[in-house]
Amino acid sequence: MGRPLTITEKIIQSHTVSETVSPGDIVNARVDIALGNDITAPIAIKEFEAIGVTEVFDRKKIALVPDHFVPNKDILSAKQAKMLREFARKFDIENYFECGEAGVEHALLPEKGIVLPGDLVVGADSHTCTYGALGAFATGVGSTDLAYAFAFGELWLKVPESIKVIFEGKPKKWVSGKDLILYLIGKIGVEGANYMALEFAGSTFKHLGMSDRFTISNMAIEAGAKSGIFEPDEITEDYVKNRAKRDYVFYKSDEGAEYAKVLKFDAESINPQVAFPHLPENSVDIDEASAKNIKIDQSVIGSCTNGRIEDLRIAAGILKGKKIAKYSRLIVIPATPDIYRAAEKEGLIDIFMDAGAVVSTPTCGPCLGGYMGILADGERAISSTNRNFKGRMGDVTSEVYLANPAVCAASAILGKIAGPDEVS
Amino acid sequence: MIFSGKVFKFGDNIDTDAIIPARYLNDSSDENLRKHCMEDADASFSSKVSKGDFIAAGNNFGCGSSREHAPRAIKVSGVPVVIAKSFARIFYRNAFNIGLFILEADTDGMDNGDMLEIDTDTGEIKNKTKNTVVKAKPIPKFMSELVNAGGLIAYAKKKIKEGRNSL
Secondary structure, three states, X not given: OOOOOOHHHHHHHHOOOOOOOOXXXXXXXXXOEEEEEOOOHHHHHXXXXXXXXXXXXXXXXXXXXXXXXXXXXXXXXXXXXXHHHHHHHHHOOOEEOOOOOOOOHHHHHHHOOOOOOOOEEEEOOHHHHHHHHHOOXXXXXXXXXXXXXXXXXXXXXXXXXXXXXXXXXXXXXXXXXXXXXXXXXXXHOXXXXXXXXXXXXXXXHHOOOHHHHHXXXXXXXXXXXXXXXXXXXXXXXXXXXXXXXXXXXXXXXXOOOOOOEEEEEEHHHOOOEXXXXXXXXXXXXXXXXXXXXXXXXXXEEEHHHHOOHHHHHHHHHHHOOOOOOOOOEEEEEOOOHHHHHHHHHOOHHHHHHHHOOEEOOOOOHHHHOOOOOOEOOOOEEEEOOOOOOOOOOEOOOOEEEEOOHHHHHHHHHHOEOOOHHHOO | OEEEEEEXXXXXXXXXXXXXXXXXXXXXXXXXXXXXXXOOOOOOHHHHOOXXXXXXXXXXXXXXXXXXXXXHHHXXXXXXXXXXXXXXXXXXXXXXXXXXXXXXXXXOOOOOOOEEEEEOOOOEEEEOOOOEEEEOOOOOHHHHHHHHOOOXXXXXXXXXXXXXXXX
């Protein structure tokens, strides 16, 4: 019996030839899924061609999701999407999603059962860490890394130390995964988990669903983390059992596994959070944010962070029968076609449109200032997305405030940053 | 290797959106990346930077997106080395993978325009303007092999040539 291991160490070890792994080791790890999008894959494809191999390592283990600037926003974006399409066609890539089937990658791959518990996933997108919610080791890498993974099905990784983050107790009404992760980043800072794995645990997660776990793992990178993982349980099993088309493994951390730090929080005392410009760590309670009377021009509900059906239901519950403030915009972006269709069937799209929102087809669009909701100089947005860096959603003088979908919906109605209790 | 040049100094948490804003990511050509490098941190950077100049920054340089366009933009601007107190993880590995030197060192004593001489083998950074010397943290062995080979793709080609199955 070797040293007790964390779930992260176990998954990495199971993907190497090593007998055991320790934090700091640089290992060569076998990859279950290698992911790229319409911004990062074009460079990866060029680098793949430069390596000089004639085949990809496994046509079933590559995922190509055009989602950032798709449907193509301009001619240059169209060229990038075309590169993905041609590569997918040439190597008969199984998990290529054409516009119409494609959605925001980190919502789409779990939904389709392409990433599963126990997997080792690398993606040329920083929010690849989202799949940690399933109990997978998933981390963001660059395009050159992706090219290497396309060719060899493996990649160099440094085994990270882990920080265990425990949330205990039942969260208050309106408090979601988004608020817990913004609260955590507020406590540890945007560099608080740099190079490390965050491992989430505690009784709070029995009260929340998979969508909250996805949101939390998604924003692990906003604390600098390499990954953000949950031990899989019955909630995970419910989510994956009808989606998986191959076997998967539930790993758990050993008793006595070593952590760089263990942090404990009482979730019952946490309120909805708003992260002020220009860093996700600038989070404050909604009451404090609301009291500042901050006018907004635009509210965005969507993205790999909060564009799931659960998020849209919460937002629709607040917007039902209401109108958004005059001279303000609300943009709702269901993250995948299936989510869009479900929202339509449940009558949510009508609620949004009746309120004065525009509902877009799935895209990352405004989250990164790509298109579909760019801010002019001096404009201010509240957004359910993940980053509020300077100029993130448009002009360098514009501002982004991050919050959960309920706060974004309430703020759209009042035209100022506000909590959901202020409109109900 | 030894490099000499002047410094462009930035603060903490320079994110990849500041290094190369997403609005330019519809084109990964060197020319496009060079033109807009550091634009949202210093709009005049691309017109002022000369080949051989350095970027120095505070903590968490390169945080945010995984876009490899960021270290590429810096490299094609002619900047051979970035020095910061710390780097965000994905930026760190991207830089090594594409063959851009990055050094972790105390940058407090460096100001805009200071002339530096950097030895990437020893990690010694001489500030010739201020007559001071700081030492960078040593680069892990595997990482320096990677950057000395010219990055991950050059490394991969070597691997194929040698008929190896693994790193």
